[in-house]
Amino acid sequence: MSSPSPELKLSAYANRLPGSPVREILSVSQQPGMISFAGGLPDASVMPEMPELGDLSSIKQYGTSDGEALVKQELVKWLGSEGLACTEDQIMITSGSQQGLDLAARILVDVGTQVVVEDPTYLAMLQVLRGLGADLVPFDLGENGVDLASLEQQLKDKNPRMVYLIPTFQNPTGYSYTEAERIAVAELLDRYDVTLIEDDPYRVLNYDNAFTRPICSYLKKATWMYMGSFSKMLWPGLRTGYVIAHPDLYPWILRAKQATDLHSNRLGQKIIGDFMAAGSLPAHIERLQNHYRVKRDLMQKLLKQYLPESVKWKLPAGGMFFWLELETDTRDVLSKGIEAKVVPLPGTPFEVEKSAGKALRLSFSQMTPEDMEEGLKRLAKVLETL
């Protein structure tokens, strides 16, 4: 299903909206004996038990569009400690950070609006932007980090309304902006007065004490929205995320939220608010970091051991992914991998304009050590046949 049948009269949005290749790959991944590096799912074994829920009578009724006071109060404290000073009236709770991205894009993007994005970038945001008919303006994010000259050129030459960045443990590359890059990007955005959408789901998955202060916190003139998620940190099944917005933009994203679904589910907000208010977050974050760091380090060792020398990557300082750059075309790797019972994720759906088809994203978050080793052995054999 890539385009609707001609008898169906659908909107331009529906006609433009690409499907999600990951969702299709996920069903293949569930076949018996298959070892999958494709998904970006957190490891359920390190999710905390849910707290005792107690009396739920207070959250049966409809709630407010902006969200529950408790979780907002806890976010103000926690984000303040992370370098993003904000107040409760800048916070809107969403149904996962994907909803924040969709709403932010809806209030900013028209058909033909120029939107600056990293190349490569998060595929589900590309889906959102392509659905809205945005004109994508990519700048290079590669082995050497942010190409500031390329970013500035795009800001100068085009007339972008919005820049979408994932500065911390970027998906898919794993790259994390340095302090100097964060400051330089903020200065550029202030100078050209472009709204920043900062997407930050992987913040706490920080294995090497990387510098992670949000770029939003450096902005003096440009408006911004910051997208946060509880999904990588706590329980994705609760579908609870948040937006922190510049005061000028806040009323507009709240209005869009009202029209979209009135408010987000209150039970998820209560569970997360209770967890944070109990002071359980710091120890949990440390546990997460230790758990995933071991997996990342094993992945690094096994990649070196099994993959051909021609494959290049950088050790990610956080997040869930290794981004491999190959000399050969990877577009056949999926079908050949499935035959060999291993599922990598080709880089193509993340790429905007880059010489496509020469990268792979491998997730280590859910792998057992045995599957990781066996999977990389299988993948190495597949790569030989490309």
Place this chain on the structure above:
Amino acid sequence: MSSPSPELKLSAYANRLPGSPVREILSVSQQPGMISFAGGLPDASVMPEMPELGDLSSIKQYGTSDGEALVKQELVKWLGSEGLACTEDQIMITSGSQQGLDLAARILVDVGTQVVVEDPTYLAMLQVLRGLGADLVPFDLGENGVDLASLEQQLKDKNPRMVYLIPTFQNPTGYSYTEAERIAVAELLDRYDVTLIEDDPYRVLNYDNAFTRPICSYLKKATWMYMGSFSKMLWPGLRTGYVIAHPDLYPWILRAKQATDLHSNRLGQKIIGDFMAAGSLPAHIERLQNHYRVKRDLMQKLLKQYLPESVKWKLPAGGMFFWLELETDTRDVLSKGIEAKVVPLPGTPFEVEKSAGKALRLSFSQMTPEDMEEGLKRLAKVLETL
């Protein structure tokens, strides 16, 4: 805040999107001593206790975009018994039925798309449609029910892609289509091949055994999407609703759901699925009907007792609202009501083209008998001053 400041560069969607007058009125309603007829909130006292949740480990992880199997299975059984035969693969769980409306409109409506609506109709759907830039094509829904001639004229003269209807205990009028009207409307939609969006949140709030078989179930040729809600029936705070879609439209609304928020919260789905699977729904629905029927009947009695004879209404066979038609302009009624510590909801935000400003929507769902009587006494005095 009705339009953005000129320095803000927002999308056309944001610029078109009206605010929600009800949300603003709700904050007034919460002032001490205020008696409010404005909201459409269910009565929390008749919401069931939430079931024991037990082991939640199965719903910590990300879920599928279409929704949880258990609640889908239960919906197939229940909707089958309500006259809407469907299969699990036609069901998509949403974050409340408002999300279903937003997604349905997004996949069907472009700027200038002609959309046929009842006049008056649900104000938050007007918000969605106006945000998308739809060209609204109203037909009359008044004291005598559906104006079939006016509907057919609109279908013939315009080129609508979609018809939005609330045939059962309509919001705001309380009107419920007769069997003959349902059949006649379905025939018209088949003849002119227009997609039907059938919005059905009040289905179970049926006090007089009204005929409620969904219009969708009569369609032979036209495509359709049916919007259901658990909010009026169970716990609105869980933000869980559903769409049943014609097989041709299903893949498109599912794709839009993926891009919008990946999936809906799983805990709400589990709680509702468990409740239905335990067989608790029929007795609960009967309790709801008995609870609200008493309120409706008291409201009818007190309206007759206190309101001037010139005010006209029909007894609603279900739902939460009385729709009063007055001879005088009601646009001042809100400010004068607030002075007198009573909050009615003026009809204007529900009206599309109708001789606006002569109606009131009064909700009886949350009122105590004492507040209802005192509130109507106050309202009667306010009406004398208009």
